[in-house]
Amino acid sequence: MKCSGVMFQVLNTMIRRNCRMMTPAMLRNELERVLESSVRSIWGETIPDDFRAVVTGANDLQFGDLSCQAAMRLAGIVKDNPRSIAGKITEALDVSIEGISAVSIDGPGFLNFRLNEGYLTSTSFKLASGGLQLLLPDTGAGREALVEFVSSNPTGPLTVGHCRQAVLGETISSLLEVSGWKVSREYYFNDSGRQMALLGESLAVRYLSAEGGEAAIPDGGYHGSYIIEWAADLKAEYGTGLKWESDRDTFIRFAEEKAIKMIRSDLSLLGIEFDRYFSESELIPGAVMDAVEKLSAITVDGSSLVYQSDSGKLWVRFTALGRPEDRVMIRDDGTYTYRMPDIAYHLDKFSRNYDLMVDIFGADHLDTSRDVTAALECLLGKEDVREKLKVVIHQFVTLVKDGRKVKMSTRSGEFVTLRELINDVGSSDVTKYLFLTRRAEAHMDFDLDLARKQSSENPVYYVQYAHARIAGILRAAGEAGISSPHEFSSSIAELLEGEYERELMRLLESVPVNVTAAAEEMEPHRLTEILADLAAGFHRFYQHVRVVDTDNMDISAARLMLCKACRRCIRDLLGILGVNAPDRM
RNA sequence: GCGCCCGUAGCUCAGCUGGAUAGAGCAGCGGACUUCUAAUCCGCAGGCCACAGGUUCGAAUCCUGUCGGGCGUACCA
Incomplete structure (x- = not known):
């Protein structure tokens, strides 16, 4: 290896006995600690308390293996040029760190470190015998985490967009697990709102009309062809005597059961299993009423957080919490808008004493999520909520098929399902991997033809x-x-x-x-x-x-x-x- | 209008508290299989990091503005 540094100091290359216990994270921590104490021993009080000598991987082999920018960051603080500072730090490094064989000063003032072969080999040996887990710090330390993801309404099959979220959520869960967290995966489904009624009615239309009956599907109802199949199943199970309205609950429950079964089977294509499917209806009315009462008890700037408008609607004054608009929480017919049960659901999560709760949402949920978080912060305390609740927002997937963007909507029945996607791509491994090559906050063009073509x-x-x-x-x-x-x-x-x-x-x-x-x-x-x-x-x-x-x-x-x-x-x-x-x- | 995200090579994307000549895959061109699987390797070419200012010793990265795309701005979830 070439070393371009002026200073080149060979440190102790001996492999110590306890080298076997040294993990990569420990080595970096130890190096940072030694660097920091070296810096403080030279400049003392001038160094801010929060100063840290961060060690990262060197970005080019020619510079060594690890790198530290402390000298450059200190330039303004100790009024000296970075290379001179680096030299002083190096001289004061009287403690040899096992695993490190050499330090050099390069470029504008980088401190570069070389790992010795004994340490590298022993690390590989540990990987070979004990696997990755052995070298990962136990940051979770057995604490419990809850990851909520997918959570799509039980109204039809999962689509391409859900696929991205499912893969994201599952992988984040696994990442937390290897980091020592005890993870529960939870799927929250809204099964008591207007959408379920529309779904039930859509099923009823298919059931009652001999051949399709597309036209009679209610406004905002579901047009997907899968409902025709459900209708046939419904006839096989219940005969042909059911009527809409009078057998309303039967239609809705049947549709919901079918949808959940469908979703579970879609998820199994990705190898995903949830620990719990949490039903919104469990919260209604008890837990939701409790949440409303708790919010009502809160006063901000001298007036209540909750107020009633003339028509009898119940509003939450989100503007008092720094949000852009107030929101209706209870309609004039006494039913809840979706934010209210969401708040109750999160209160339920917090009451279960998790140390970490992760919400994974699509970009369309951002606004709601912010409102919910704002409400939680004022009910439970900012500190607690900010520390324990993490929200991962992912951007949408645009599916490109035959060179054209495909518009998707579950209600209109125009969508590409997760199942079709995996079949089209030809492998769930490829599908998962492709979704994970982009960061969550980046938009994603998923070109089906390309994915298929490239699959080899x-x-x-x-x-x-x-x-x-x-x-x-x-x-x-x-x-x-x-x-x-x-x-x-x-x-x-x-x-x-x-x-x-x-x-x-x-x-x-x-x-x-x-x-x-x-x-x-x-x-x-x-x-x-x-x-x-x-x-x-x-x-x-x-x-x-x-x-x-x-x-x-x-x-x-x-x-x-x-x-x-x-x-x-x-x-x-x-x-x-x-x-x-x-x-x- | 307002809020959030994005704008990096022909295409799809990485880029780790701001740092050392901006990276990869695909597509293009040229090489390497009598040896543990060539689904591989090596090389070439390709970029005013959307644009304009600002902060800094130093900006793809931070701030402001402009332009372009996505999502939201529902008493749908």
């Missing part, structure tokens, strides 16, 4: 192929009688000093901290980035380095260990995404 050279196959290749190596090694070492020793490190080995180990070492960051930010798309990097690193390694070689058993064994680490890491990461890791392709 899709990014997910690139990753899966790396896994299958490693599996092939392991098979070949087994046949040749080569097995990877059972215990870590520094002699293994000496066998893995090649450029490609080191590059792969460096990549593997960075995975745990990147996964933790993805979990903390709740940005699952970062996982696909990590996977792509890792797969590329392995494919490069594979191209240049021969693993199975009976003439060099020791090197073979060491490289085999590295392969195992890589396979385990890819498999564990794909596992978080809910994507298969095939042994053959």
Whole structure:
């Protein structure tokens, strides 16, 4: 490795006994701590209390493995130029940190660190033997989290938009789980509003008319062809004697049951299972009335948060909470608008004592979500709500089919279902992976034709192929009688000093901290980035380095260990995404 | 009108508290299979990071404005 720095200080390269316990996160924390104490020992009081020497991955191999910008950030504070500051910090670094072999000062004043081979090798060894979980910090520490997602009305099959949300929610849940959280997945469904009545009536129309009866479907009703099938099922089960209005509940309940069954089966295509389906009707009227009373008891700026208009409607004065408009919560016929049960539902969640609650919503729910949050903050306290409730808003998916954008609406029956999408793309793995290659807040054009066409050279196959290749190596090694070492020793490190080995180990070492960051930010798309990097690193390694070689058993064994680490890491990461890791392709 | 999100290579997108020559896949061009799976690797080409100001030693990243796209602005959920 070239080192362009003026200062080049070789630190202790010995592998200490307790090096085995060092995880990537611990190493970075330790390095930051030492840097900070070094800075404080030099400049003392001038350094603000909240100063932190943040260590990140260096963005180019030529600069080393880890990087710190502290010197540049301190320039304004201690009135000195960054390179000089960096030099002083380096001189004061009298504690050698295990895992770090060298520090250099480069460019405008970056402090760059090189990881030693012993540490890198032992990290790979830990991955190979214990998997990714072993190296991830237990940030959740067994605390309980609730993730609410999908939560679409039970009025029809899930669509492409729900698919994005389902994949997002499931992956965020899994990310929290590997970070040590105990996660419950919950689906909230509105089954008592106007939409259910419309659905029931739409079913009744299909049921009562011999052939279709499209025209009679009520305004705002549901036109999807799936309801024709439900009508046939309804006749088979109840005969032909049902009437709308008088058998209203039968129609609605039947439709709801069918819809929920449909949704569950759609979700199973993605391998998603919820711990609980929470029904809105459980909250009505008790919990909702409680919530109304609690809101009514609140006074802001001398007047009540809740007021009644002349027509008898009950409003919440959201403008007093910093929101743009007041909202009707109870209509003049005594029924609730959707915000009211939403508030009651969230109060219910809070009463269940979770340490973290994640809501995953589409962009169309943003406004409602803000109102609900504002109400919760004034009922439960800002601090508590802000700390425990996290809302992830994802933008819409525009489906492009035959070069044209497809407009979607569940009510009109014009939509592409999740099921059709997966069938069209040809694989749920590809579908999931593609949705996770973009960040949630980015709009997404999903080109069906492209997804189908590309499916043979899709990014997910690139990753899966790396896994299958490693599996092939392991098979070949087994046949040749080569097995990877059972215990870590520094002699293994000496066998893995090649450029490609080191590059792969460096990549593997960075995975745990990147996964933790993805979990903390709740940005699952970062996982696909990590996977792509890792797969590329392995494919490069594979191209240049021969693993199975009976003439060099020791090197073979060491490289085999590295392969195992890589396979385990890819498999564990794909596992978080809910994507298969095939042994053959 | 107002609020939120987005605007980076021909296309789809990454870009980690503001930092070291702006990255990847696809599409294009040229190379590499008698060796653990070529669904791979290596190379070339391709960008005033929408535009204009501002803050800073330093901006794709922060602030303001303009333009363009999406969503919301329901007593639908």
